[in-house]
Amino acid sequence: MRIDGLQYANWSEKIFKQLREGGVDAIHVTIAYHENFRETVLNFEQWNKWFEQHNDLIMPGLYASDIDAAKASNRTAVYFGFQNPSPIEDDIGLVEILHRLGARFMQLTYNNQSLLACGCYESEDSGITRMGKQVIKEMNRVGMVIDMSHSADRSTIEAAELSTRPIAITHANPHAWAPALRNKRDAVIQAVTENGGMLGFSLYPHHLKDKTECSLLSFCQMIADTAEKYGVEHLGIGSDLCQDQPDSVVEWMRVGRWTKDIDYGEGSASNAGFPPMPDWFKDNRDFHNIEKGLAEVGFTATEVSAVIGENWYRFFKDNFGPAE
């Protein structure tokens, strides 16, 4: 079983076919960066069209059991998430509405301060806000996973503690291995995993040691080191694959509508676009390379399966339904 904990491709029949060629049973896809509620609904509508047009390749994912249904019919189950709480605007009632529509992950922030918490690019992190505490409770109630991939340290640690259900960092790596602003310090990974949460390892070059030149073995050794520290059961892949996206999309991610200046995020003026992927992970057909690499650095077959899919499967199973 192969599950990817985060992708944001420029979706097409070509990519849906590559998901099948690569044996990817489920993916969590981002459908909002800065979109408001109505704009997010338009993105759900676009996916409904794809589900109709390509119902031999993909199907909607609502619960973990849909992965079983997808496997049985040789398709990929698609789960939705937001990288910003902008889809709920200032209305907590939209959490349940969007869960009903299929949203299963929501970041409490993108890079900036949100109504709920603080993003990792702000200079001051004042932690979870008043509304943030209410929204965490509501997400826990309905079964929408709190994702802190882009949030600042204090906010992330507080979210892990306030949440009565496990939270996730769907796409990031340990800061100690690659000291990018978006990668996570030990105290953060500790807080998330000791509360039952998941860390999805990112293949986005800005999150990798040596970026595009990162070696497969360096990536897999980093996973082995993380497993030793925090337990292999908390680890998965969240590739952050942005396949076939034009550079205008990375600008939308970074700039949204919040500034008139250009913000280069993890890039720079001279390197503003999407960076090229490492040659051992170009697209959805390359998960077998990671499996090979994990075996080479000493993972057992059971552990490889856990990291490549079984851990996310268990996490989906426990966290997408209403609280008991």
Added chain:
Amino acid sequence: MRIDGLQYANWSEKIFKQLREGGVDAIHVTIAYHENFRETVLNFEQWNKWFEQHNDLIMPGLYASDIDAAKASNRTAVYFGFQNPSPIEDDIGLVEILHRLGARFMQLTYNNQSLLACGCYESEDSGITRMGKQVIKEMNRVGMVIDMSHSADRSTIEAAELSTRPIAITHANPHAWAPALRNKRDAVIQAVTENGGMLGFSLYPHHLKDKTECSLLSFCQMIADTAEKYGVEHLGIGSDLCQDQPDSVVEWMRVGRWTKDIDYGEGSASNAGFPPMPDWFKDNRDFHNIEKGLAEVGFTATEVSAVIGENWYRFFKDNFGPAE
């Protein structure tokens, strides 16, 4: 089993308790008259709050099986519908979105011309529009029932013919019995029922012979006559009960935002508000009176059950899921 095919009460714990006292297993409730998409979502949100607060009395109804679940737990299953296509605005993709949120009926028009068809108060009925034909196809695909209660004759007959699945008139009576503008002529009832559709009999006084003074036996004899003409299997109740609503609400129904003049609809300047209900049907505790009346005019016990609930149950079962 008791099912009401249309209500629009001013909902409260008192009314939810009366539903239980009256043994009403399911109701179809209107949640939009002129609301746009976002406003309709706010109404879904309000119902989500009621489902949380009163989960001992009511539960969301999505499929007919929820009526079984409601009966088993001594609750009323609540199904949603719109009396106007305003919630989909000009966007056909919102049909599937709103179906996912729980909408199961949508009128193609309220009293006026809509983007889809013609309402019964217009002087000219040009039938189903271009968008209307597309929306009928989409409603058929996802399992949202076409309701023509407020539509003009030609539009209704065309909808019955164009739809590949049965349609409904959830709340109206035969025009021959009570010649109100909103009641339905023979050709209309014929077209709806011969395509497998349902007619829900209204208790709204403006639709009754002798209005508030209408006798129970006159109402039940009218049902008997309709059963003889069109078959008892096509008949149910759609009480149109607007319990505890202030008169400002009937003004909103009639006037919406489409006119600056006052439109009195079925009322008049001297009688602008909600008319008083007949004394044998004041609220949800009075369905047993109708059952008694139906028996008195000659219905068998099986036929009474069919009209009071079983016919709607079968119709819900066949028409709320995706087309095969």
